[in-house]
Amino acid sequence: MSAQNKTASNRRRFLKESGRSLGIVMCLALGLGVNSRQGRALPARALRPPGALPEDDFNAACIRCGLCVRDCPFDILHLATPEQHIPTGTPYFIAREKGCEMCEDIPCIPACPTNALNHDLTNIDDARMGLAVLVDQEACIAFQGLRCEVCFNICPVRGEAITLEYIHNQRSDKHAMFIPIVHSDSCTGCGKCEQACILDETAIRVLPMALAKGLLGKHYRLGWEQKQQAGGSMVTPDTEHKYNLPEGMRYDYDGVGLIDERPAAAPEEATSVPGLDVLNQKGKP
Amino acid sequence: MVKKLKQNPARFPGAEAIENKGWIKAHRWLLLRRLSQLSILALFLAGPLFGLWIVKGNIASSLTFDILPLSDPYILLQSLAAGFVPTATAFIGAAIVLAAYFFLGGRIYCSWVCPMNIVTDTAGWLRRKLGISGGLGLSLSKQTRYWLLASTLILAAITGTLVWEAVNPVTLLYRGILYGMGLGWLLILAVFLFDLLISKNGWCGHLCPMGAFYSLPALISPVRISAVKREQCNDCMDCFAVCPEKQVIYTPLRGADQGISPVISSPNCTNCGRCIDVCNESVFQFGLQQPFKSKSLSPKKEVTHEST
Ligand code: SF4
Ligand code: SF4
Ligand code: SF4
Ligand code: SF4
Numbered sequence: 001m002s003a004q005n006k007t008a009s010n011r012r013r014f015l016k017e018s019g020r021s022l023g024i025v026m027c028l029a030l031g032l033g034v035n036s037r038q039g040r041a042l043p044a045r046a047l048r049p050p051g052a053l054p055e056d057d058f059n060a061a062c063i064r065c066g067l068c069v070r071d072c073p074f075d076i077l078h079l080a081t082p083e084q085h086i087p088t089g090t091p092y093f094i095a096r097e098k099g100c101e102m103c104e105d106i107p108c109i110p111a112c113p114t115n116a117l118n119h120d121l122t123n124i125d126d127a128r129m130g131l132a133v134l135v136d137q138e139a140c141i142a143f144q145g146l147r148c149e150v151c152f153n154i155c156p157v158r159g160e161a162i163t164l165e166y167i168h169n170q171r172s173d174k175h176a177m178f179i180p181i182v183h184s185d186s187c188t189g190c191g192k193c194e195q196a197c198i199l200d201e202t203a204i205r206v207l208p209m210a211l212a213k214g215l216l217g218k219h220y221r222l223g224w225e226q227k228q229q230a231g232g233s234m235v236t237p238d239t240e241h242k243y244n245l246p247e248g249m250r251y252d253y254d255g256v257g258l259i260d261e262r263p264a265a266a267p268e269e270a271t272s273v274p275g276l277d278v279l280n281q282k283g284k285p
Numbered sequence: 286m287v288k289k290l291k292q293n294p295a296r297f298p299g300a301e302a303i304e305n306k307g308w309i310k311a312h313r314w315l316l317l318r319r320l321s322q323l324s325i326l327a328l329f330l331a332g333p334l335f336g337l338w339i340v341k342g343n344i345a346s347s348l349t350f351d352i353l354p355l356s357d358p359y360i361l362l363q364s365l366a367a368g369f370v371p372t373a374t375a376f377i378g379a380a381i382v383l384a385a386y387f388f389l390g391g392r393i394y395c396s397w398v399c400p401m402n403i404v405t406d407t408a409g410w411l412r413r414k415l416g417i418s419g420g421l422g423l424s425l426s427k428q429t430r431y432w433l434l435a436s437t438l439i440l441a442a443i444t445g446t447l448v449w450e451a452v453n454p455v456t457l458l459y460r461g462i463l464y465g466m467g468l469g470w471l472l473i474l475a476v477f478l479f480d481l482l483i484s485k486n487g488w489c490g491h492l493c494p495m496g497a498f499y500s501l502p503a504l505i506s507p508v509r510i511s512a513v514k515r516e517q518c519n520d521c522m523d524c525f526a527v528c529p530e531k532q533v534i535y536t537p538l539r540g541a542d543q544g545i546s547p548v549i550s551s552p553n554c555t556n557c558g559r560c561i562d563v564c565n566e567s568v569f570q571f572g573l574q575q576p577f578k579s580k581s582l583s584p585k586k587e588v589t590h591e592s593t
Binding site: 014017018020021022024025026028029032033035056057059060061062063064065066067069070071078079081082083084087088089111113114115116119 | 332346347361364367372425428432436445447450451457465467
């Protein structure tokens with residue numbers, strides 16, 4: 001083979017190999033890209049450690065080192081493995097298995113070298129790992145009128161994140177039901193309530209905020225709040241309502257109701273037809 | 286033109302060196318490397334296994350003695366590409382690591398630290414033992430890894446997440462050993478089989494973007510292997526057989542006529558020292574090169590492709 005021929009064939013081979021390699025890289029890249037899109041939404045059961053950035057930012061920030069896992073004194077955190085539908089290597093915990101103990105010094109946060117767990121979070125009560133939702137009133141025994149209150153009692157933000165509301169028990173008609181109500185302004189999403197729920201399948205679950213919270217339409221204004229803010233009615237002052245009633249009748253809105261002030265009419269003469277008295281006799285054979 | 290040499294398929298590379306120098310000496314650098322790789326892993330494992338917390342975390346980022354932060358610069362770069370700027374700790378950690386690899390030869394990461402190296406080396410060794418050659422006709426360009434490296438960063442930028450870290454076998458293996466593997470084993474096995482049956486040195490030599498990344502600081506690293514006594518070479522080709530990046534040896538070893546330096550300055554030499562081990566004629570040595578002064582820096586002078 002002449003030298004020239006050889007260079008030509010070398011070049012051909014080089015181009016062929018390069019083309020093939022580029023093809024392989026592109027296929028790989030496309031596959032990875034699609035895969036990353038799918039694996040993005042965190043399953044509802046998996047919760048992030050306290051202070052975790054919003055999910056999208058978190059996935060860019062967390063370098064999957066597991067330092068948070070190591071510094072959690074209660075070993076509640078895990079790193080996701082590839083077969084889980086959680087971005088591989090990122091930390092999570094499952095509330096039903098072991099909820100966050102809400103350490104006062106939040107050791108997992110300073111452990112994070114990247115700020116994926118936001119170092120600005122210093123008060124664990126401000127953490128929002130999710131929000132507890134009583135998902136199944138049919139199963140929760142408090143709704144059956146039984147005393148439980150386990151979630152209420154275990155909640156680390158006791159008396160604030162869960163309160164008990166007393167509701168009349170319609171079934172027994174003489175008892176009260178002690179209904180646990182979660183308040184999003186205090187619940188940290190630690191998962192202790194979910195972990196503690198005595199049912200085989202928990203009736204209270206910590207869900208990611210996006211699943212747990214509804215959102216009022218932006219155009220909505222609650223009249224009473226607006227009124228309070230404005231310090232008075234914001235529409236033209238109410239004119240007194242006029243009822244269209246027959247002459248001599250009034251309506252009292254504050255309770256009395258319809259008032260008949262017409263002059264009493266003369267009693268009408270009793271009219272009768274033969275046999276009516278017999279029909280009107282009740283209960284007699 | 287340097288004469289083309291064919292390796293004798295009947296001989297196992299390093300056999301003469303073993304006979305001559307003894308098994309231990311003929312595996313000296315290999316043993317040291319394994320010791321290094323396993324000790325690093327052991328330092329990480331001592332915590333979870335025995336409560337001895339010397340090093341915490343994993344090779345993505347770690348904390349030693351509760352004071353020294355180390356972070357992988359490539360993973361940090363992915364994070365930056367994904368649009369996140371981490372805290373100073375991560376940058377400091379990455380800077381320390383990068384500085385060390387600038388000095389020691391970037392791909393020393395591959396041969397002295399990376400856990401996957403044990404897997405792919407084993408595949409390569411088994412390939413030689415079983416006499417498997419070729420594969421499924423898949424010959425990849427050695428440059429593929431740089432394209433893959435670029436792709437991982439572009440993908441991170443497009444998707445806003447560390448896409449590569451979902452499948453990166455290097456971090457997957459380390460993390461798996463330390464925190465639980467799940468089905469990650471399958472991916473490691475896939476790489477092993479790929480190297481064993483489909484493509485010789487397929488993963489580390491052609492695809493791994495992490496190795497590609499670490500080859501970049503090696504462009505100016507002073508610590509290099511050199512074919513100092515190249516005139517003693519008896520063309521046994523054992524070094525070519527064991528080298529995971531054999532294209533890097535060619536010019537320094539054979540370039541005496543053209544006045545090319547004997548220093549293996551290619552950034553893709555992993556400083557593994559296997560060539561030193563297997564060479565019966567003691568041609569190779571660890572040495573220092575003056576950064577930026579090498580003659581065969583240009584990848585054009587390397588034989589960049591091979592058919593496997
Ligand atoms: S606050 Fe405490 S229990 Fe909760 S994840 Fe952090 S370290 Fe673990
Ligand atoms: S410490 Fe931070 S970067 Fe490391 S795994 Fe935890 S959240 Fe991710
Ligand atoms: S998750 Fe449950 S236990 Fe934790 S703060 Fe919220 S209501 Fe309380
Ligand atoms: S090329 Fe990649 S997998 Fe191979 S040793 Fe280097 S970093 Fe590890």
